[in-house]
Structures are given as C-alpha cells and as structure tokens.
Amino acid sequence: xxxxxxxxxxxxxxxxxxxxxxxxxxxxxxxxxxxxxxxxxxxxxxxxxxxxxxxxxxxxxxxxxxxxxxxxxxxxxxxxxxxxxxxxxxxxxxxxxxxxxxxxxxxxxxxxxxxxxxxxxxxxxxxxxxxxxxxxxxxxxxxxxxxxxxxxxxxxxxxxxxxxxxxxxxxxxxxxxxxxxxxxxxxxxxxxxxxxxxxxxxxxxxxxxxxxxxxxxxxxxxxxxxxxxxxxxxxxxxxxxxxxxxxx
Amino acid sequence: xxxxxxxxxxxxxxxxxxxxxxxxxxxxxxxxxxxxxxxxxxxxxxxxxxxxxxxxxxxxxxxxxxxxxxxxxxxxxxxxxxxxxxxxxxxxxxxxxxxxxxxxxxxxxxxxxxxxxxxxxxxxxxxxxxxxxxxxxxxxxxxxxxxxxxxxxxxxxxxxxxxxxxxxxxxxxxxxxxxxxxxxxxxxxxxxxxxxxxxxxxxxxxxxxxxxxxxxxxxxxxxxxxxxxxxxxxxxxxxxxxxxxxxxxxxxxxxxxxxxx
Numbered sequence: 193x194x195x196x197x198x199x200x201x202x203x204x205x206x207x208x209x210x211x212x213x214x215x216x217x218x219x220x221x222x223x224x225x226x227x228x229x230x231x232x233x234x235x236x237x238x239x240x241x242x243x244x245x246x247x248x249x250x251x252x253x254x255x256x257x258x259x260x261x262x263x264x265x266x267x268x269x270x271x272x273x274x275x276x277x278x279x280x281x282x283x284x285x286x287x288x289x290x291x292x293x294x295x296x297x298x299x300x301x302x303x304x305x306x307x308x309x310x311x312x313x314x315x316x317x318x319x320x321x322x323x324x325x326x327x328x329x330x331x332x333x334x335x336x337x338x339x340x341x342x343x344x345x346x347x348x349x350x351x352x353x354x355x356x357x358x359x360x361x362x363x364x365x366x367x368x369x370x371x372x373x374x375x376x377x378x379x380x381x382x383x384x385x386x387x388x389x390x391x392x393x394x395x396x397x398x399x400x401x402x403x404x405x406x407x408x409x410x411x412x413x414x415x416x417x418x419x420x421x422x423x424x425x426x427x428x429x430x431x432x433x434x435x436x437x438x439x440x
Numbered sequence: 441x442x443x444x445x446x447x448x449x450x451x452x453x454x455x456x457x458x459x460x461x462x463x464x465x466x467x468x469x470x471x472x473x474x475x476x477x478x479x480x481x482x483x484x485x486x487x488x489x490x491x492x493x494x495x496x497x498x499x500x501x502x503x504x505x506x507x508x509x510x511x512x513x514x515x516x517x518x519x520x521x522x523x524x525x526x527x528x529x530x531x532x533x534x535x536x537x538x539x540x541x542x543x544x545x546x547x548x549x550x551x552x553x554x555x556x557x558x559x560x561x562x563x564x565x566x567x568x569x570x571x572x573x574x575x576x577x578x579x580x581x582x583x584x585x586x587x588x589x590x591x592x593x594x595x596x597x598x599x600x601x602x603x604x605x606x607x608x609x610x611x612x613x614x615x616x617x618x619x620x621x622x623x624x625x626x627x628x629x630x631x632x633x634x635x636x637x638x639x640x641x642x643x644x645x646x647x648x649x650x651x652x653x654x655x656x657x658x659x660x661x662x663x664x665x666x667x668x669x670x671x672x673x674x675x676x677x678x679x680x681x682x683x684x685x686x687x688x689x690x691x692x693x694x695x696x697x698x699x700x701x
Binding site for chain 2: 237240241242263266267269270271273274275277278279280290291294295296297341
C-alpha cells in the first residue's frame with residue numbers, strides 16, 4: 193500500500209533521513225519506533241507531502257505521490273497529530289466534521305454534524321462535547337476528538353503521530369485500544385510513530401525501528417522481542433548502554 | 441584579502457537578506473491574491489475577518505482620529521496666529537485628516553492591533569501543527585487563512601479611514617468651537633467648501649493599500665513563525681514593525697503618485 197524507497201531529507205547541515213526504505217502492506221498496522229529526534233515525524237510528513245524529500249520515491253497504492261492529484265491523494269488520509277492540532281476557533285463537532293463541510297466530500301451541515309456526533313460517540317465522547325471549544329477539553333479528550341477527526345471521512349490510510357504522548361497510563365491504554373479497534377473495524381492501513389512500547393504492543397502488526405536516518409530493523413510485532421538486533425533490543429528494554437547511547 | 445572583504449561582507453549580508461525577505465514577501469502576496477480567482481472561497485472566514493479587522497478596530501481608530509483632529513486644530517490655530525491666518529483652521533484640519541493623518545494614523549493603529557493579532561493567531565496555528573492539519577484535511581492554508589484576511593483588511597481599512605476622517609474633523613470642530621471661539625456654522629461651511637473629492641478619495645485609496653499591507657505582514661510573519669512561544673513572539677513583533685514601516689514608505693510613494701504634479 194505504502195512504499196518508501198531510499199528517502200533522504202536534510203534540514204541545513206542536519207541529515208535527518210539517510211535512505212529510508214519501508215513497505216506498509218494494505219490493511220496492516222505499522223508502528224515506527226525510534227528515539228526523539230530520529231526523524232519519525234519527518235517521515236510521516238514526507239509521505240503526506242507536508243515536507244518534500246530531497247531524494248527517493250514514495251508510492252501509495254503503486255502511484256508516485258508527487259504525480260498524483262493532491263486533493264484526491266489527501267482525501268485518502270486521516271491523521272491524528274501529536275498535540276491534537278484542533279482548530280481553537282471552531283467547536284468540537286466542526287473540528288471533527290471539518291473535511292465533511294468543505295471540498296469534494298462536502299455534506300449538508302446537519303448531516304455533517306450527525307456524522308461528527310457519531311464519530312465522537314465511537315471514541316467515547318458524548319454529544320454534550322460537540323458544542324464545546326477544544327480549549328474546554330482535557331488533553332485525553334482532545335486526543336479523542338483528534339482521533340474522531342482522523343476517522344470522520346473514513347479514510348483508507350490513517351497516520352498516528354505519538355498518540356499517547358502527554359497522557360496518563362490509563363488514558364494512553366484507552367487511546368491504544370481505540371486505535372486498534374478502529375483500524376481493525378475500518379480495515380484501514382495505519383502508520384503510527386511512537387516511542388511508547390505499550391502503544392507498540394497494542395497497536396502494531398509490524399514494527400520498524402528508525403535510527404540514524406535508516407530503518408535498522410522491521411518485522412512482525414511478535415518477533416520484536418527476539419529480533420536479534422542490538423538497536424531494537426536496547427530500545428524496547430530502555431537500556432542506557434548499547435549502540436544507541438554509544439552513537440549519541 | 442579576508443580583512444579587505446570582511447567589511448563588504450558585513451554590509452552585503454544584511455542587504456542580501458533584506459532583498460530575499462522582500463522577494464519572499466512579494467511572492468507570498470502574489471500567491472495570496474492569486475487565490476481570489478481560484479475557488480473555493482471561504483465566505484465564513486471572510487466575514488469573521490471583516491468583523492475582527494473592521495468593526496472591532498473602530499473604537500481605537502475613532503479615538504485616535506478624535507484626539508488628533510482636536511490637537512491639529514489647536515496647532516494650526518497657534519501656528520496660523522503668527523501670520524494672522526487663524527481662519528484656515530477648518531480647511532487645514534479637514535484636508536490634513538482626509539489626505540494624511542486619517543489614513544496614516546488609522547493604518548498604524550490597525551497595524552498595531554490587527555497585524556499583531558493575525559501574526560500571533562497564525563503563528564500559534566503553525567507551531568501547534570494546525571496549519572499542517574489544514575493541509576491534511578485538503579484545505580489550502582493560503583486560501584483559508586490568508587486570502588480572507590487580505591481581502592477583509594483591504595476593504596475594511598478604507599471604511600475605517602472614512603469614519604476616522606469624519607470623527608477627526610468633528611474633533612477639530614469641537615475644539616474650534618469650544619476653545620478657539622469659532623462660529624459653529626462657519627467652521628462647518630469652511631470645512632465643506634475647501635474639501636475636494638480627491639482629498640477624500642486619495643485617503644481612502646491609501647487606506648486600502650495600508651489595509652492590504654497590515655494583513656500581508658500579519659499573515660506572512662505568522663506563516664514564517666518558528667517553533668515555540670519565542671517564535672510566535674518574534675513573528676508578532678516583526679509583523680507590527682514591518683507593517684508600520686511599509687505603511688509609512690507606501691504613504692510617501694502614494695503621496696508622490698497622487699500629488700507630486
């Protein structure tokens with residue numbers, strides 16, 4: 193479904209991605225792990241076209257993303273941002289139904305609201321939340337609203353950027369379970385970036401370890417503990433000594 | 441060689457940086473305006489921008505104009521008394537407000553209030569990934585955020601200038617009648633008799649240009665905002681400074697264009 197071949201990206205002298213090659217099969221959930229500042233978010237933004245890679249090819253369903261129609265391409269995606277990225281000036285339901293109120297997916301206002309309320313219910317939020325402003329919600333509720341927005345237009349592909357960052361362990365567990373359930377019931381292809389190992393085990397079908405600008409290891413989540421890769425081993429056990437610390 | 445070229449490099453670097461900044465600003469403006477001719481057009485965002493920029497700026501522009509008109513009357517009276525020309529107070533207040541002080545002071549007050557607000561709002565959206573979110577939701581940020589503000593400011597500021605001119609002239613009239621012993625009706629007659637259409641129209645055209653500049657600076661620096669609170673603060677400050685300087689520079693160029701002959 194998503195194929196990345198030899199992606200390079202630099203910001204000035206900082207060479208963030210140094211030849212990332214990765215395949216995400218259709219209908220599977222890929223979790224990209226790696227330390228802070230290793231380029232995980234840049235990788236997602238490259239796929240979405242928010243950041244242009246310096247070189248390499250990104251294909252979605254076999255189509256080169258640089259040559260596809262931008263609106264049609266983005267209509268296939270939903271994304272949950274790290275901080276929620278909810279629009280402060282709009283009530284919750286308009287945030288969720290944003291895509292359904294404009295552009296090619298535009299619906300009548302009443303129908304868009306109905307869908308938004310249904311999606312809010314799907315992520316465990318009642319209709320009383322619909323008319324509140326994002327600033328009136330807790331961090332966990334904002335994540336849920338972000339999740340509802342990501343799935344509102346029933347996209348084929350969903351990206352989750354650090355979905356549990358800043359949440360307490362119980363709320364993180366709730367969000368992880370929601371993501372897993374939603375991805376499974378929608379049959380969507382999902383890419384999640386995180387360094388939270390409980391998220392990895394709850395969400396992933398496959399795992400890829402990004403370090404030093406390249407994918408060090410990729411494989412099914414059940415083989416992660418026996419990967420035999422020193423980087424993965426150090427990362428998943430959170431050890432201070434190992435090849436990652438040596439490089440830092 | 442380095443010792444010889446170092447002073448030149450020290451001069452050249454900021455010059456090149458300034459020219460590059462002007463280039464980016466012009467390209468940003470052209471891209472923003474180009475969306476006027478390409479649907480969709482976001483009427484709701486335009487209406488909100490018109491309210492924020494136009495209606496909510498009215499008190500500050502009105503108060504500025506009122507006190508400026510009053511002070512202008514006192515100054516012209518005091519200056520005119522040196523060569524027995526006190527009678528010119530009504531006409532000079534009217535011409536001064538309509539041609540120069542109305543648009544320039546109105547533009548500067550709107551720059552302080554609106555350019556800062558736009559830059560802070562868009563800058564915060566940038567650093568909290570709301571601009572990226574807009575893009576992933578198939579919405580062009582230039583079309584959704586920049587064009588409505590550019591258009592609203594270009595239309596609203598001339599209206600604010602017209603209202604400001606009227607309030608400023610009224611301020612001059614109040615001071616003229618209450619403090620300088622002018623006859624109320626004569627003051628008004630002199631104001632109307634000496635004020636020409638082009639005095640008012642040139643001020644309104646200046647207002648439109650200043651409105652465009654204010655929104656352009658706010659949107660441009662907001663979109664360029666770096667990460668964090670410091671980045672948003674820097675964007676806000678840069679927007680107000682750039683808008684104020686551009687307003688004063690544009691005022692000179694437009695005055696040359698309108699009145700040099």
